[in-house]
Amino acid sequence: MFSFGPCSSFIYPTNEHSQGFTPHCAQLSGPKTVTETYKRYFHRGISVKTIELPNSTTTTTTARRAEHTNSVAAAGGERDQVTSFKVHMASSTTDAADDRIPRIASTIRVIQDFPKPGIQFQDITTLLLDPRAFKDAIDLFVERYKDQNINVVAGIEARGFIFGPPIALAMGAKFVPMRKPKKLPGEVISEEYSLEYGTDKMEMHVGAVQSGERALVVDDLIATGGTLSAAIRLLERVGVHVVECACVIELPELKGRDRLGDKPLFVLIS
Numbered sequence: 001m002f003s004f005g006p007c008s009s010f011i012y013p014t015n016e017h018s019q020g021f022t023p024h025c026a027q028l029s030g031p032k033t034v035t036e037t038y039k040r041y042f043h044r045g046i047s048v049k050t051i052e053l054p055n056s057t058t059t060t061t062t063a064r065r066a067e068h069t070n071s072v073a074a075a076g077g078e079r080d081q082v083t084s085f086k087v088h089m090a091s092s093t094t095d096a097a098d099d100r101i102p103r104i105a106s107t108i109r110v111i112q113d114f115p116k117p118g119i120q121f122q123d124i125t126t127l128l129l130d131p132r133a134f135k136d137a138i139d140l141f142v143e144r145y146k147d148q149n150i151n152v153v154a155g156i157e158a159r160g161f162i163f164g165p166p167i168a169l170a171m172g173a174k175f176v177p178m179r180k181p182k183k184l185p186g187e188v189i190s191e192e193y194s195l196e197y198g199t200d201k202m203e204m205h206v207g208a209v210q211s212g213e214r215a216l217v218v219d220d221l222i223a224t225g226g227t228l229s230a231a232i233r234l235l236e237r238v239g240v241h242v243v244e245c246a247c248v249i250e251l252p253e254l255k256g257r258d259r260l261g262d263k264p265l266f267v268l269i270s
Contacts, residue, residue: 100136105269107133108249122249124159124220138163140268141246142170145216148243152215154178154204154235156227159220163248167218176208178217178231189238193230202230211239221249222265225256232263 107130111121128134141163154176155164161177168175181190181201188203209215217231222245232242242263250256250270257265 100140101268104133104137104140104248108269122221122251124162124248127248128162137248137268138166138170141167141218141266144266145244145246146171149214150216150243151213152176152209152235152240154209154215154217154231156202156217156219156231157183160218163220164218167216167246173216176204176215178202178204178227178234189234191230191234191237193226195226196224200226202227202234204234209235209238209240213240215240215242217242217245219245219247221251222247222256222267223251223254225254225259228256228265229259229261232260 104127107127109123109126111123113119114121127137145167150171150173152175153164153168153171153173155161155178157177157179164177165175167173177184179202181203184203184205187206189206190201190203192199192201215235217228217235219228222228228245228247232245235242244264244266245260246266248268250265250267252270
């Protein structure tokens with residue numbers, strides 16, 4: 001079994017969808033957390049876990065990955081991907097021992113050297129292959145926001161389009177796609193944001209939202225926070241109140257939440 005202290009950190013090369021997680025506490029409400037240590041093996045679709053339950057509690061944490069290693073299977077030389085991660089769970093709407101978050105985390109695959117050497121890509125397509133885990137992820141978001149009078153769920157291109165619509169439908173809210181330039185056919189309003197080298201833009205249809213509406217901004221992952229911060233500015237320019245940003249995964253060492261200003265961020269796995 002792998003176990004890690006609360007301040008352990010393991011740094012890897014990173015970009016917007018890369019591996020390399022260090023401890024970070026998300027500001028969530030909830031009375032308790034349960035710490036579990038898992039080892040998962042992505043080999044022929046089998047996931048094996050070991051669990052350690054210390055007697056400590058905290059009030060503000062989410063699921064947390066701590067280390068990633070690779071091994072080669074002894075039989076046939078097949079490559080097994082082994083990931084060990086520490087999971088801290090807290091929610092205002094679920095029991096502290098809720099097993100949905102570790103189940104979601106166990107389905108997310110890490111692809112080595114994609115899209116270029118040195119990058120460890122967080123692949124949520126394997127989460128989508130597991131209907132139970134996918135539903136769990138949607139349910140966790142819906143449970144958090146269903147009583148917050150959300151009118152708009154704004155999804156960031158492209159994987160925000162996967163998680164945003166079912167959340168919106170479950171809450172009776174409209175879904176608004178936030179797209180890259182020249183993707184929307186009608187009149188648009190745009191917001192520029194900075195990249196490591198250069199800039200890009202995010203666009204939204206004029207009239208898609210109305211002043212005074214309450215919005216949730218959704219994406220699969222936050223790394224540097226550039227796209228989420230652009231979405232917030234774009235919505236606020238037309239008078240929308242952004243309640244919160246929500247992502248499945250956070251890469252906390254890239255400090256993306258710092259770019260969100262005073263807007264809260266909710267994540268399932270970090």
